[in-house]
Amino acid sequence: MAVSARERLEDLLEKTSRTFALSIPPLPEPTRREVTVAYLLFRIADTLEDATLWSHERKLAELAAFDALLVTPDAEQTRARAASWVEDPPLDHSGYLELLGETPMVVATWSGLSARARELVGTHTRRTIAGMTGFVEQERDGALQLGNVDDLRRYCYMVAGIVGEMLTELFLLDRPELDPIVAELRRDAARFGEALQLVNILKDVASDADEGRSFLPAGVDPAEVFRLARRNLEAAGRYSNRLHQQGAPRGIVEFTLMPVLLAWATLDRIAERGPGAKLTRPEVREILKTMGAALDAGDLGGLGLCAAC
Incomplete structure (x- = not known):
């Protein structure tokens, strides 16, 4: 049986945050969908920032690449970027790596939100990426x-x-x-x-x-x-x-x-x-x-x- 996008998103929640997997489902729609997608986008950014298996320079490059995908979403580029993350993973966490592999679906779902919700989620995710980038730049010895x-x-x-x-x-x-x-x-x-x-x-x-x-x-x-x-x-x-x-x-x-x-x-x-x-x-x-x-x-x-x- 085919798994719906909603079911897949909720599965990713379960695998990346027990707390949010408990707290998001009671939300009324469309807020539930908006918050689910927002959490997963922030988790992708957080995974790229943590990236214990990548160099300092690689972290900065991948954060910039993810930011660019949120400015001008491109399905082919998103698939290629996600594939590279899975092939050369940033850290050892099966749930986070599974989420990285599903980045194209998460970005596509974000793109399908209402215009106002999409703008809010995208803007705040990019603000966090900018802040994370600043802290990665301050890292010493990785x-x-x-x-x-x-x-x-x-x-x-x-x-x-x-x-x-x-x-x-x-x-x-x-x-x-x-x-x-x-x-x-x-x-x-x-x-x-x-x-x-x-x-x-x-x-x-x-x-x-x-x-x-x-x-x-x-x-x-x-x-x-x-x-x-x-x-x-x-x-x-x-x-x-x-x-x-x-x-x-x-x-x-x-x-x-x-x-x-x-x-x-x-x-x-x-x-x-x-x-x-x-x-x-x-x-x-x-x-x-x-x-x-x-x-x-x-x-x-x-x-x-x-x-x-």
């Missing part, structure tokens, strides 16, 4: 090492804060009921994304070091980074809560709420047990059950999203 907390904040903005801004604009498309809180959402949009990225960095510090990356600046007290993560999670919780209060579709509230709750629990686990500590699957299920009950009751007050929520 390894990314951030020098201070300001560098860390800039990096988190480039790879995740921009994602938060893009998601916000997609949520606002054709939803006039959200107009009264546009300014509030845009204020917290970047910090929504940055919060999740910071927690991932704290969780993966040991494995990143093994691969030659150092996102935690040397000499910086980890407690300072934990405080930054908690402040950003407060903003992310406020973001989700305002969507809920303003009557956003439940799927959008759930999409934003799920990673925030998981990030809070993960951050507490890391603080308790150290880098690499993870939530168990039963713990994740319990968090999602609690979230569902709160959404059913229409009251998020007991979730501890933020001090002012």
Whole structure:
């Protein structure tokens, strides 16, 4: 039986991000399709940036090539580029490599979005590619090492804060009921994304070091980074809560709420047990059950999203 493009996209989600594979499906259409395609485009860019098996120069060349494909999509060039990535892979991750091989389908699906959604996703993906390129240019001996907390904040903005801004604009498309809180959402949009990225960095510090990356600046007290993560999670919780209060579709509230709750629990686990500590699957299920009950009751007050929520 032939697999539809939608089924293939969802399969790629499963193989590249457990969190997004859980949080994207509740989104209403067409937002679900737009966010799925956007995530996969950002993941392609992220894979080219990580590229532990490529030289510094190769990373820069491939990021530039991917950017060019988003400026002027060309099916033949996209197929050729994807084939070269699979033939000479940038890293050892089966899910990411499978996604690279499906770049032509992902780009074609992006090209088929509504004009406004296509513009939003393309523009924000290219902004992130530009930011990633800047950080790759700063690599020393092929390894990314951030020098201070300001560098860390800039990096988190480039790879995740921009994602938060893009998601916000997609949520606002054709939803006039959200107009009264546009300014509030845009204020917290970047910090929504940055919060999740910071927690991932704290969780993966040991494995990143093994691969030659150092996102935690040397000499910086980890407690300072934990405080930054908690402040950003407060903003992310406020973001989700305002969507809920303003009557956003439940799927959008759930999409934003799920990673925030998981990030809070993960951050507490890391603080308790150290880098690499993870939530168990039963713990994740319990968090999602609690979230569902709160959404059913229409009251998020007991979730501890933020001090002012």
